[in-house]
Amino acid sequence: MNNPPDKPQPQSTALVIDDEPQIRRLLRVTLESNGFRVFDAANGQEGIVQAAQCRPDVILLDLGLPDMDGVAVLKRLREWSQVPVLILTVRDREDDKIAALDAGADDYVTKPFSTGELLARLRVARRHAQTPSDLAVFRSGRLEVDLSSRLVKVEGREVKLTATEYSLLRLFVHHAGKVLTHKQILREVWGPNQVEQTQYLRVYVAHLRDKLEENPAQPELIITEPAVGYRLIEKG
């Protein structure tokens, strides 16, 4: 390996699994300049081996691999590891993207992506992996959620939520900054038998926006990820 063994440990490691050399080169430059130690693999098989050997802190996985399906690689990884996985995808493979998220990927970026977007996603994914969200109070912009006392405030004023609205919000808070697929939300909030009932979700997200957003028609907290799901934005 080209990494000197005597380097100090606290440095984070990332594994890039992508068959395009140019993408691997660019990601290496980007990630290294942001303090990651980078390993890479050009196909799924190699990626799985690398993941086992190097124990990376985060994996960037391309869905279009030459030897095996990216979702299959993810499933293999998930058999033994909970390492955060960020999916790299292109626009015409939306179904794969959703399948990968449902199969346990943490988030995704669509190629072509900006560096800022990629790093933000990586940060969120790693944070969720490191600290299983046990924080008592969540704050994002005008919203404040006290999970211990089930208190929701907007600009300091308490907002009444129904039980369903609250469990939906709590789910978003637990995964703040991460994308949640329709299926994941429906399963968590309404139960495994209701995963096709997207209309419930639409209605309750609209309710939540009405109560939490400054302008519900232009939401800034709970935003829609087209065809995939929703994401609760973290703001300072």
Added chain:
Amino acid sequence: MTEDLRPNPDALLSALKSEEARRNRGSLKVFLGMSPGVGKTYAMLEAARRELAAGRDVVIGYVETHGRKETDALTEGLPILPRKSLEHRGIQLAEMDLDAILERRPELVLVDELAHTNAAGSRHPKRWQDVKELLDAGINVFTTVNVQHLDSRADTVRQITGAEIRETVPDSLLDSAELELVDLPPAELLERLQQGKVYVPDRAAAAAANFFRESNLTALRELALRLVADHVGEKTTEYHRTQSTAGPWKTGHRLLVAVSPSPFSEPLIRWTRRIADSLKCSWVAVHVENSKLPNEAVQARLEKNLALARNLGADVIATADEDLVGGLLRTAHEQNVTLIIVGKPVASGFLEWFRAGRFLRRLVQASGNIDVQVVRAEKSEGVRAKSGWRLAIESGWKQYAVAAGVIAGVGLANVALNYFTGPRVPGLVFLLAVVILGLFLGRGPVFFAGAVSALAWNYFFLPPPYTFIISSAEDAVLFGTYFVVALVLGQLVARIRTQEQAERRREQRAVALYQLTRELAQAGTRDEVVWQLMGEVTRVFHAQAAVVLPMGDKLAAHPDSSLDLTDKELNVAVWAFHNRQAAGRFTDNLPGSDALHLPLTTERAVLGVLVVKLPDKTLNLAQRDLLETYARQAALVLDRVALRAAAEQSKLVAESERLSNALLNSISHELRTPLAAITSAAANLVDTRQGSAEIRNAMVGEIQEATARLNRLVGNLLDVTRLESGHVRAKLDWCDVGDLIHTTLRSLDRELEGRKVKLQVQEKLPLARLDFTLTQQALANLLLNIAVHTPPGTSVEIIASHRDSILQLSVADNGPGISAEILPKIFEKFFRAPSAPAGGSGLGLPIVKGFIEAQGGQVIAANRPAGGTVFTILVPQTEQPPRSEPSM
């Protein structure tokens, strides 16, 4: 007169055509003998061994050596295909395995005894038909036959030997064959016979003794020699014809022979064939059918005669006309006939003699420039001609019973009448009854009624009563007149009725044909043709029918067929398709089948097979004619449909060529522009002299904009490809339209920079059933379209409403609008407005259209009265939005 020596172009063409057909067909070599025992099989095997030695692929399909050692020895080394075993009424019979030969496809196959009759259950009744199929399949055949078995010689042989010839082979089969005479002097043959070297079945020994007489054999030998000589002569003529050496052939002759069910027709047909042979011309056999329904026996005799004519090489034509002379002459003119051949009538009574004489006189008078030849008709043995009177009884016993009943009833009434009026009035009443009966009954029963009433009148009423004696001269005249008037009336009434019936039948047929033609003319697809044909056949014939068509790479019944085809029937249909011949019931090909299989053929191609299962036991000529016409019409229309499909296909190809050109033009421009921007921006970045932070940022901005544009283009191309390949399947789900609009706007932040966007979303807009991604992209493309085509600062309005179960989503601007002439074209692929600024690919709007239509909606573009354009997406909403509170 040198011109006359040049070959006739038509004759030349037909010679060339037959030459070409022959090249694809297998060639036939016939070893012809004068009688059994001359060594045909031996000669054939010897010839086959020579072929084998020359390296050709020879197999024995069927050879009967009758256990003779010398012959057996010759079969050694020649591969023998196993025979097919058939069971018929408990007897095992071994027949030639036709399918095995067709599958094996040897170069040359040996098939002994051409005239053999196959066991019941075989594909063809006769072995010569098997041979024909082998030839059609391109396999060469060696075969053997005796001269007595040839159709045109069978009569002569019977006259010479007195032996009945049951198995015959059509002469037409030999027309294109090579003949090899296997000759043996009669004395030597008789010697061989005595030595037991000639196979004679035990039960035929007595007949054989009669047959194998030196005088017979000499005559047969002469017959065989002459046949071969004629054949060689014909070959020479054909050679002359093709080789442009002006030869002594005659052209332009065409013979017509009138065929009736009468046994006299048979020799007449053979005779015509012989004349046609000697004139080297074609001939037609014509049967004129009238409205009298022949009984089954008569029908069978007619079919036999027509089949004979067909086998002898005639074009067989059946036509319908009440007037025999008219029908014959009409057909003769249609067929450009030069000579009509009719039999010399053998009249047994005055009436027949009178009728026959009238027929001949009228024929000769009306024939104009066509020659008429009257040939002495010679009856075949054992079959008695049935006189015309017999036909009368065929009207049915019921009718006679009715006639008798009515006359008896009227008789009783007359007894009362007689009491008041005297004996003459009952006569008139009887006459009235006969006339009325004539309106309802056939000719026979009317005659019967006339005769019985006349006798009854005489016996019961005319003095002296209860005797057949007529006392006064006056009464005698009255009685005589009565008798004649009754008969003539009956005859006249019957004739009118017959004509009326014929008229009606002809009309029915014409109507049926007209209907079919009209229905078919409207059919635009193969399915419609089949449907119409099926309907007509079922309606007119009360039959079940199926149409077998090529589906994929095999033949299968069309699903609209009313007849379920068994595998066996389907095989018959397949045979009819490949051989382009009618098969199945009522034909010579695979007659064991339950249905009639008519191939749908045109000059160009064979398009399918019409399979008809008729409820009746017989198929008369008119019915068959109509069915064949149906098949022909359907074939023409199917052909037309196929041609149209091909034309459309080629139009489609042209269209896709145009598209791919447009694609190449558009893509090369659209791809290169951002690439050029990226390249030059990157070069500027490298150039250190322009290293100010401001310029660097500007260059990076250019690169980012160019990549965004490239990304959009690739996205559009992908979408178009998905639409084209039909992979776009809308996944309808409940969507919040407001959310959808907002998400779209958010993704277009950069592109819509500096434009005021006004939202007008209906209060409490219910959830809509949409494909979120497709609708979002459609909306995005509409907004991008505005971004590209309107000046900066143009305001945009998005209006969403849900009314009358329709979701309406409009995107409007107050820009320059779209000119009226290009408005209808804007949804076409790669269409770009002439004045359009750079940056579009001509794909955005077609994608909008495709994505919205995939969801069952539509897009409308229009100019706003106040200026600017409005695009409206309409998606019907059939389902009610669900309850918002789920049951938990």
